[in-house]
Amino acid sequence: MPSKQVHVREYTVRAHERVIHTRLYKFICKQCNKDVERETYGPRPLYCDRCRPSMTRTEMGKKKKPRPVLVKQQKRRNAS
Numbered sequence: 001m002p003s004k005q006v007h008v009r010e011y012t013v014r015a016h017e018r019v020i021h022t023r024l025y026k027f028i029c030k031q032c033n034k035d036v037e038r039e040t041y042g043p044r045p046l047y048c049d050r051c052r053p054s055m056t057r058t059e060m061g062k063k064k065k066p067r068p069v070l071v072k073q074q075k076r077r078n079a080s
């Protein structure tokens with residue numbers, strides 16, 4: 001496989017403040033299928049304020065259990 005070295009410039013983004021604006025979205029709620037309006041900073045919402053799952057709930061659901069560390073196992077031979 002051919003390969004070459006490329007130079008990757010280092011760059012950092014300093015902490016900064018910026019003004020973001022809310023947008024008023026008119027959409028149909030996925031849950032109740034109602035024509036609703038919602039003002040949000042983020043992307044187009046899927047659910048109205050009523051059906052929107054609570055943040056804490058989603059946070060809980062996202063939590064992953066720590067994976068067990070793989071330990072090399074010696075192949076067991078049939079003793080006895």
Ligand SMILES: [Zn+2]
Binds near residue numbers: 033
């Ligand atoms: Zn809804």
